[in-house]
Amino acid sequence: MVAPTTSKKARTGVPGLDDILSGGLSEGRVFLLEGNPGTGKTTIALRFLLEGAAGGEKGLYVTLSETEDELREGALSHGLIIDENIDVYELVPPESLLDADQQQSLLYSSDLELGETTKAIFETFERLQPKRVVLDSLSEIRLLAQGSLRYRRQILALKHYFAKRNATVLLLDDLTSDVLDKTVHSVVHGVIKLEELAPNYGSERRRLRIVKYRGQAFRGGYHDFIIQTGGVVAFPRLVALEHRKQFTRDRLSSGIGEFDDLLGGGLERGSSCLVLGPAGTGKTTFGLQFVVSAIRRGEKAAIFVFDEELGLLFDRTRAIGIDLEKMRDEGNLHIEQVDAAELSPGEFAHRVRERVDSANLRTVIIDSLNGYQASMPEENALVLHMHELLQYLNRQGTTTILTVAQHGLVGDMKAPVDVTYLADTVVLLRYFEARGKVRRAVSVIKKRTGNHEDTIREFRITKNGLSLGQPLDEFQGVLRGVPTFVGKAEPLLALGVVDENS
Known part of the structure; x- marks a missing residue:
């Protein structure tokens, strides 16, 4: 966690954002919360006011673009109730300005x-x-100002007014009038930017970034967040x-x-193993x-499944x-079906971390990275996310x-x-053909934490579980899929790791 400074803070009430x-x-201080419509600005602003109200602080929501009924209805959809400690002020144009007969001819109506x-x-x-004050939104004020200079002067006036009265202010900007105008960025104390991404398939992805925060360390970069019943949840x-x-x-x-x-005695605790094939x-x-081995030792484990339906996995x-289902029911195993189309990488990392911390999990399986990659817009991002998660x-x-x-079944x-x-460890699995039958082979091609066998062993999966044989030292080309027998014994004897009738 980033080390906080000594200045007193107003908590936002948004999990993860603080x-x-x-x-x-x-x-x-005055802060800017900006983002296109639908990114969650109003929801965060309401949580900010409700957090203050819970601590006995009076809140004010000034709305220039949304009616009070719409605001309360939207809050209720998230299970948020605007109580008596929060006042909603719906700012509408004076009736005289809406009446054509009352329009001033010598002064611009925008000035009034x-x-x-x-x-x-x-x-x-x-x-x-x-x-605590929320002003929603700056787009209307920008349109009324009709110029960058007047707009900047207006924002400065608001800033100095609220600063003298020690109010914490959140200015909302939906970026609909002029996205290139950065006037407010230079005036306010901090800027939080919200973004919404639309992948080719799956639900929308939202992320936020702290663009600016004067005199304060913060966690930089992009952070995924979601909008759910109850408000916004951010994943640092x-x-x-x-x-x-x-x-x-x-x-x-x-x-x-x-x-x-084959592994040189097993895997080291606190290491990672990639099974490739x-x-x-x-x-x-x-x-x-x-x-299975961890649970037998009295430890707890977790499996995060991207690709396989849990019912099929249990049966298989x-x-x-x-019996994974029994392990789960006894409380020794957490097993979770992960939908890559609905889950952002940040949320997934948060889930894994939360499970590991709360249940003291000692073994975790992520099956598979192919599914995890589907939740990532770029391959490079997957490597960076995976690096931090594995290191953690x-x-x-x-x-x-x-x-x-x-990709593929045999060959390259x-x-x-x-x-x-x-x-830290890489286990390679391969199909290979011998005497008209498809067989499987396993080898360890890397182990960072110690020595390992450099041999290739045949393995089979039977009703009794996984079984490995002796090293295939009389064959060459097993990893290519079509081996050549180079020994003196009969090939079937060398390959007969498990009795055919077992």
């Missing part, structure tokens, strides 16, 4: 409207004496360096002796060995002797198993994104 702002908004608007705002403030960008936990880096067994031998080779099954793993989990002493499905295959350099 962390991004290093405590909240500096009291007695701007003056009337400012006067009405100040009079309402003097009457109510609020501690994960920074792994801020989190470290003391733990013993012992070696963890998979429960299968041959697999442990084409579809159907058993990547999830290999990862589940460490989940039960057929090989792994490693620093918490959590062992992480990732799966990636490669490629992964949709290369994250092999991020993982």
Whole structure:
């Protein structure tokens, strides 16, 4: 978490946003909240006022673009009730300005409207004496000013007026009149920018960024957020360096002796393992060995599933002797179906972190990165997100198993994104053909935390679970999919790791 300064802060009431702002908004200052229509400005502003009201502070919502009924109805849709500590002032043009017969010919009507608007705002403030103020929106004031100079002078007047009265003010701007006008940016104490992205498929994605905050450290970059019943929830960008936990880096067994031998004794606690291979080779099954082993040791684990329906996963793993449903019901396993089309990367990282922290999870499977990538607009962003998430989990002493499905089935295959350099251990699975049968092979091609076997072993998945054989030292070209026998024994004997009748 970013270290807060000593100045007193007005909390926004938006989960996650105060962390991004290093405590909240500096009291007695004017802030700008900008974003296109629909990005959540009004919802955040209401939460800001309600947070103050909960602490006994009077709030004032000045609306120039929305009626009071519309505002209250919108708040109610989020389960927010505007109570007696918050006054809503609906600022409408004076009737004389709407009457054509009363229009002034010697003065521009905009001059009168701007003056009337400012006067009405100040009079309402003097009457109510609020501690928190929301002005919605600046687009109307910008249109009335009809020029950058008059607009800047007007904003300066508002700033100095509220500053002298020690009010914390949130100015909303929907960016509909002039998106290139940055006049307010230079005047206000801080700027929060909201954005909405529309992917080719799936729900909209929202993110925010602190553009400016005078004299205050804050969490930079983009942060995902959602609008849900109850208001806005922000997900601060994960920074792994801020989190470290003391733990013993012992070696963890998979429960299968041959697999442990291949791994040089097992996986180290607080490390990451990438299981790489084409579809159907058993990547999830290999990862589940460490989940089963962890639960047997009395630890808790979690599986985040992107690609497979949970019912099918339960049935499939039960057929090989792994009852995930029972583990979940007993409270030892958290298993969650993740919809990449509906979930932003920031929200997913927040979910993983929340589960790890609250339940002290020691083993986590993310199955698969292909599904995780679907939630990312750019490949480079996936690598950066994954780096921070893996580093965080490693620093918490959590062992992480990732799966990636490669394109193709045999021969030269490629992964949709290369994250092999991020993982501490890389396990490679392959199909290969021998004597008219499709077989599977496993090898460890990287282990950052120690030595490992450099051999290739055949494996099979039966009703009794995962079984590995001896190293295939009499074959060459297994990883290419079509091996050549170079030994002296019969090929079927060398390949017969498991009895065909088992």
